[in-house]
Amino acid sequence: MSLKISIIYGSTRDGRLGIRFAKYLTKEFINRDIEAVLIDPLNMNLETLTKRYNDYDNNSAPKELENIHQELDSSDAFVIVSAEYNHFMPPALVNLLNHFYIEYQRKPSAVATYSVSPFGGVRVSSPLRSFLAQLGMPPISAMIHAPFVNKNFNDDGERISDDKDERHKEFIKFAEEIEWYAKALKTARNE
Ligand SMILES: Cc1cc2nc3c(=O)[nH]c(=O)nc-3n(C[C@H](O)[C@H](O)[C@H](O)COP(=O)(O)O)c2cc1C
Structure with missing residues (x-):
């Protein structure tokens, strides 16, 4: 499938x-023959929420919003790549996710956190998982955390840490788990 x-x-x-971590994850999923698409709010000119995509009349949503809608709507799962900003999600991430709702329904999500500290952003997992559940994309238990993102990845999204083979095994377990749920829920949605 x-x-x-x-x-x-x-x-x-x-x-x-x-x-760097977001690019790494995208490439790793592509290596597994998954159609992985990186959604990056930087150049999207997404304003602070005034209307959700669904609140626009037919075909009147801004082009950027329409493009993201298409990507999310055609996705089978979501991997949310989050830093912890004071143990909470970056505002651009919350803003982006809040623009959509129907696109997420009955599709699984997985949390991927990072930081420049040894904790790998793990403390944002709890608020992020509550948020994702409410958005309608239930978070699976498998997560991946990347400490020292400044040292362990380069600008091209390659892992350059000494323990990269061990960390790759960790990624495989994470990927297998989200792919299992993505397949299971896709099958159920198509019934
Ligand atoms: C507003 C702000 C709050 C931060 N809070 C935390 C924090 O709670 N825990 C942590 O480990 N790092 C924290 N950091 C450091 C981030 O881990 C680091 O800046 C990281 O690179 C942020 O992700 P980004 O570069 O993709 O924006 C914070 C950084 C910023 C800018």
Whole structure:
């Protein structure tokens, strides 16, 4: 069964680093023959929420919003790549996700966090998982966390840490799990 996964990244910060991890995840899923698409709010000119996509009359949504709608709507699962900003989600991520709702329904999500600290952003997982559940994309238990994102990945999204083979095994387990749920729910949605 072919699968499409949107990798949703949410930092628009000057000098942002998490884009490295987001690119890494996107490439790794593509290596597994998944249609992985990186959704990046940086150049989208997405304003702070005034209307959800669904609140626009037919065909009147801004082009950027229409494009993201198409990507999300045709996805079978979502990987949410989040930093922790004071143990919470970056505002651009919350804003992006809040623009949509129907597109997520009955599709699984998985949490991928990172930071420049040894904790890998793990503390944002709890608020993020509650948010994703409410959005209608239930978060699976498997998660992936990337500490020292500034040192362990390069700008091209390659993992450059000494332990990259071990970490690759961790990614495979994470990927197998979200793909299992993506297939199961896609099958159920098509029944
Ligand atoms: C507003 C703000 C709050 C932050 N809060 C935390 C935090 O709670 N925990 C942490 O480990 N790092 C924190 N950091 C450091 C981030 O891990 C680091 O800046 C990371 O690169 C942010 O992701 P980004 O570069 O993709 O925006 C914070 C950074 C910013 C800008």
